[in-house]
Amino acid sequence: MLGRTLVTFGRTVVLAAAVAGVPGVAAGQSTGAAQDYTAPRTPDGQPDLQGFWSNQTYTSLERPDGVTAAYYTPEEVAARVSGAAMRESSQTVPGTIPDVHYDFTQFGLDRSQSPRAENLRTSLIVDPSDGKIPPVNAEGQRRAAERADAQERLGGRWDSAESNQLDDRCIMMVPAGPPMMNSGYNSNYHIVQAPGYVMILAEMIHDARVVPLDDRDAPAAGLSQWVGLSRGHWEGETLVVESSNFNAKNPFRGSSERMTVTERFTRVADDRIDYRFTVNDPGTWDQPWTAEMPMQRSRGPLFEFACHEGNYGLYNTLVGARLEEQQAAEAAEQVRGR
Amino acid sequence: MAVTLAVSCVAATVPMSAQTADYRAPRGPDGNPDLNGLWQALNSAHWDVEPHGAGPSVVRDLGALSAVPAGLGVVVDDVIPYTADALVQRDENRANRLRRDPAIKCYLPGVPRGMYMPFPVQILQSQQHIMILHEFAGAVRTVYMDDHVPAPADSWMGWSNGHWEGETLVIDTTGFNGMTWFDRSGNFHSEALHVVERLTRRSPETLSYEVTIEDPNVFTRPWTMQMPLYRRVEENAQLLEFRCVEFVEDLIYGHLRKQPQE
Amino acid sequence: MRAVTCATVAIGVLLMGTSASTHHAFSAEFDVAKPLELTGTLVKWEMINPHSWFHIDIEDDAGAVVTWRIEGGSPNELIRNGVTKNTLTIGSELTIEGYYAKDGSAKGVGRNFLVAGGERLFLGGSAPPVAPAAPE
Numbered sequence: 154m155l156g157r158t159l160v161t162f163g164r165t166v167v168l169a170a171a172v173a174g175v176p177g178v179a180a181g182q183s184t185g186a187a188q189d190y191t192a193p194r195t196p197d198g199q200p201d202l203q204g205f206w207s208n209q210t211y212t213s214l215e216r217p218d219g220v221t222a223a224y225y226t227p228e229e230v231a232a233r234v235s236g237a238a239m240r241e242s243s244q245t246v247p248g249t250i251p252d253v254h255y256d257f258t259q260f261g262l263d264r265s266q267s268p269r270a271e272n273l274r275t276s277l278i279v280d281p282s283d284g285k286i287p288p289v290n291a292e293g294q295r296r297a298a299e300r301a302d303a304q305e306r307l308g309g310r311w312d313s314a315e316s317n318q319l320d321d322r323c324i325m326m327v328p329a330g331p332p333m334m335n336s337g338y339n340s341n342y343h344i345v346q347a348p349g350y351v352m353i354l355a356e357m358i359h360d361a362r363v364v365p366l367d368d369r370d371a372p373a374a375g376l377s378q379w380v381g382l383s384r385g386h387w388e389g390e391t392l393v394v395e396s397s398n399f400n401a402k403n404p405f406r407g408s409s410e411r412m413t414v415t416e417r418f419t420r421v422a423d424d425r426i427d428y429r430f431t432v433n434d435p436g437t438w439d440q441p442w443t444a445e446m447p448m449q450r451s452r453g454p455l456f457e458f459a460c461h462e463g464n465y466g467l468y469n470t471l472v473g474a475r476l477e478e479q480q481a482a483e484a485a486e487q488v489r490g491r
Numbered sequence: 492m493a494v495t496l497a498v499s500c501v502a503a504t505v506p507m508s509a510q511t512a513d514y515r516a517p518r519g520p521d522g523n524p525d526l527n528g529l530w531q532a533l534n535s536a537h538w539d540v541e542p543h544g545a546g547p548s549v550v551r552d553l554g555a556l557s558a559v560p561a562g563l564g565v566v567v568d569d570v571i572p573y574t575a576d577a578l579v580q581r582d583e584n585r586a587n588r589l590r591r592d593p594a595i596k597c598y599l600p601g602v603p604r605g606m607y608m609p610f611p612v613q614i615l616q617s618q619q620h621i622m623i624l625h626e627f628a629g630a631v632r633t634v635y636m637d638d639h640v641p642a643p644a645d646s647w648m649g650w651s652n653g654h655w656e657g658e659t660l661v662i663d664t665t666g667f668n669g670m671t672w673f674d675r676s677g678n679f680h681s682e683a684l685h686v687v688e689r690l691t692r693r694s695p696e697t698l699s700y701e702v703t704i705e706d707p708n709v710f711t712r713p714w715t716m717q718m719p720l721y722r723r724v725e726e727n728a729q730l731l732e733f734r735c736v737e738f739v740e741d742l743i744y745g746h747l748r749k750q751p752q753e
Numbered sequence: 754m755r756a757v758t759c760a761t762v763a764i765g766v767l768l769m770g771t772s773a774s775t776h777h778a779f780s781a782e783f784d785v786a787k788p789l790e791l792t793g794t795l796v797k798w799e800m801i802n803p804h805s806w807f808h809i810d811i812e813d814d815a816g817a818v819v820t821w822r823i824e825g826g827s828p829n830e831l832i833r834n835g836v837t838k839n840t841l842t843i844g845s846e847l848t849i850e851g852y853y854a855k856d857g858s859a860k861g862v863g864r865n866f867l868v869a870g871g872e873r874l875f876l877g878g879s880a881p882p883v884a885p886a887a888p889e
Contacts, residue, residue: 195520195617196519196520196521196522196618197520198520203617203619244865245864247788248785248786248788249785250780250785252785252852252864253779253780253783253784253785253852253862253864254779254862254864255804255824255825255826255851255862255863255864255866256864256865256873256877257826258873258876258877259825259826259865259866259873259874259875259876259877260805260825260826260827260828260830260831260875260876261830261831261833261834261875261876262826262827262830266830266876267830308749309749310781311749311781312748312749313744313747313748313749314740314741314743314744314747314748315737315740315741318778321778322736322737322740323736323803324734324736324737325734338827338830339827339829339830343620343633345615345617345620345622346617347519347527347615347616347617348519348520348527349527350527350615352615352622352624354622354631356829358629359629359630359631360629361622361624361629361631363613363615363624363729363730365727365729367727369727376731378731378732379732379734380732452833453833454633454643454832454833455633455829456643456644456646456802456828456829456832457599457631457646457647457648457802458802458803458827458829459598459599459646459647459801459802460802460803461597461598461736462598462599462647462670462801463799463801463802463803463804464803465804465806465824466778466779466782466803466804466824467744468743468744468747469782469854469856469860470778470781470782471744471747471748472747472856473781473782473854473855473856474749474781475747475749476855476856477855478749641837642838643800643832643836643837643838644800644828644832644837644838645800645838
């Protein structure tokens with residue numbers, strides 16, 4: 154009873170998705186071009202962005218080397234995606250590092266098992282037109298070297314909690330942004346609107362960004378946050394969100410505290426929001442750059458992603474690392490003792 | 492409702508003023524009473540929900556700034572009706588609170604503790620979902636206003652189903668993992684906790700917050716807490732970041748830090 | 754070669770769940786040289802994040818029962834698929850293929866979770882068929 158229903162259910166989900174074409178993708182616009190769609194309104198008259206959305210994608214931020222076209226053909230996308238889906242659901246090789254992990258497919262955590270917006274672009278970056286992040290300027294390179302030194306001074310990855318990655322520490326993950334990037338799984342958002350506010354809740358790590366829609370000034374320079382401080386306004390059908398005051402402890406692509414991000418959200422279909430962001434940081438790049446990352450209607454709930462509270466992994470890893478060092482030290486002692 | 496309770500109980504809890512009975516909140520655009528805004532409790536319930544005198548800090552070096560302020564209590568009938576065994580557990584919690592209080596480790600505060608911690612709470616109201624967002628640890632509660640289902644799994648902040656009863660938002664929450672406390676004094680519950688909250692606008696700048704606690708594993712009967720919540724009226728008031736995980740890493744993991752080799 | 758900053762590494766970890774960095778974290782906790790295959794009865798499935806934990810009672814050679822804790826995936830997508838804390842039957846038999854924890858405790862990571870009959874748990878059914886290759 155335990156397994157049979159679920160496995161059947163699992164197969165049905167996977168097969169049905171495959172039969173529909175590219176698994177998990179709904180037909181939609183591949184560009185942000187306007188068409189005969191006007192979003193319904195919230196009771197207070199805002200264009201309605203509410204609901205559950207996924208920004209999962211196979212499109213890389215930068216155009217892959219060797220690719221010059223701005224768009225793939227639908228057939229190329231289908232082939233790329235189904236190839237990736239096959240690799241994701243196939244078994245890893247026993248005795249190799251990738252095999253030391255739960256299989257994502259069983260838990261529905263493959264990228265191919267997530268709703269994704271159709272996107273024929275060869276890169277999320279749309280400006281510059283080569284689809285690449287602009288070169289890092291001299292100040293940015295100096296800062297990158299300083300950060301690398303600081304990281305090295307923290308020691309090896311398993312030396313302490315603080316020397317670990319931010320996601321392993323359960324401090325924050327990339328979907329929070331801004332700008333909001335996709336994660337490997339659970340790349341979902343819940344948008345709720347109230348008079349004067351838009352809330353964007355990222356599933357991991359229950360990161361709720363509340364965007365006020367009034368004319369408030371940019372926040373005081375002395376107050377900075379991991380996710381910066383956001384304020385927004387409507388330009389017709391598009392929500393424009395300006396963010397600044399980043400503390401740069403989780404620097405987006407090597408950026409500085411001077412980074413500002415402008416995000417634009419436009420509902421272009423019942424099941425699609427076009428999301429576009431521009432990054433501006435004279436401390437790192439000599440020009441701003443822009444990417445588009447459409448969001449596909451997903452479903453809820455966004456079950457509580459209490460990460461730090463259940464972070465046995467970090468604890469166990471540190472215990473294991475100290476134990477290994479102790480064992481190595483004892484073994485060395487024994488050798489010396491002979 | 493709050494007025495009725497104040498009259499009929501012989502309680503040391505401070506009854507709220509009679510303005511509740513006369514005040515009718517503006518409607519939100521969804522036609523329901525408007526609870527939108529930033530709200531915060533102004534009492535010492537987060538220290539101890541029962542009536543208590545002032546007391547010393549458990550952290551000597553913080554002296555008077557971490558000493559416990561007195562409180563008239565927010566528990567209707569003053570005393571939480573623990574079972575005999577549970578009272579022993581509560582007292583053990585209290586004696587060991589520096590080590591045991593989950594909020595010290597930046598764990599999500601649970602319900603109702605998150606509502607009266609000394610941090611603002613933002614209510615964002617839409618027809619299908621009412622969000623209750625906490626500055627403390629960035630805790631999030633989603634209150635489902637339709638399509639009510641039971642909790643799919645247990646969590647720190649529980650699973651909340653809400654509905655309107657006239658002027659009152661009633662939130663019914665279950666699916667707790669049993670790992671949170673009600674305050675800094677060891678008052679606790681199990682995973683069988685069932686919380687019913689009633690939020691009613693009582694004036695332009697205050698909310699009446701009444702919460703009934705039920706947990707047959709711990710208490711002999713249901714019991715109720717009651718307090719006003721105050722609107723944060725500063726222009727541009729907003730929730731700020733209190734991303735406390737990095738503040739507690741040394742506390743939790745410091746003993747596992749790699750020591751310098753000789 | 755760009756200097757590897759914290760941000761670059763963090764993004765790399767989560768962009769594709771199969772990146773080396775993610776598995777390196779797991780392979781620091783669990784031993785790639787110590788594969789396990791255990792069969793026991795399900796006592797509890799802790800549906801928590803960032804990873805769920807299956808508690809399995811396993812009888813050792815001496816006949817003593819030990820409760821093992823086996824790490825699995827986030828339950829969040831399963832919950833969206835209708836799975837709840839009542840879905841798995843307590844007391845049902847599970848076979849775990851995975852790896853032992855490095856610290857020698859009764860702990861491991863489950864690669865595959867197999868129900869009686871050998872099928873993989875939840876959505877671990879057969880891989881989706883391959884779409885036709887793109888025309889040249």
